[in-house]
Amino acid sequence: MSRSEYYSWLSGDIKLRYDEKMKLTDGVDPYALRIDELSEDVSFSPAVKIVDLMNYLVLTHCFYTGQQMKAYKSLQAFKYYEAGYVQQTMAKMMNTNCYVVMGKVMHSQRRNDKPLQ
Structure with missing residues (x-):
């Protein structure tokens, strides 16, 4: 089973938590996926609405503290997505x-820089 460079940087409890999350993907490290394993056809994935993001980012409780995340600022990411900052969307059904x-993802202030992946 291939692991990503990101995985090698993790340690202790964080690595154990990541291992638990990878059980959701049948043990596959998402950061180790290659482009040829992804599909440009994302129609098989469920639609995500702003209310879904709100429920997750604001109302969900943090794993570490047990308190609501209240990450209102993270909702700005959805606005960037709608504005076209996210390009070449690909997916894989695990x-x-x-x-x-x-x-x-295009930089929001440095538009001439190479997009982030």
Whole structure:
């Protein structure tokens, strides 16, 4: 089973938590996926609405503290997505309950810089 460079940087409890999360993807490290394993057809993935993001980012409780995340500022990311900052969206269905979605993200203030992946 291939692991990503990101995985090698993790340590202790954080690595154990990441291992638990990878069980959702049948043990596959999403950061180790290659472009040829992803599909540009993302129609199989469920639609995500702003209310879904709100529920997750604001109302969900943090794993470490047990308190609501209240990450209102993170909702700005959805506005960037709608404005076209996310390009080349690709996905892979890991199993019937889990999808990995990747894309290239343009810088919000340095538009001439290479997109982030």
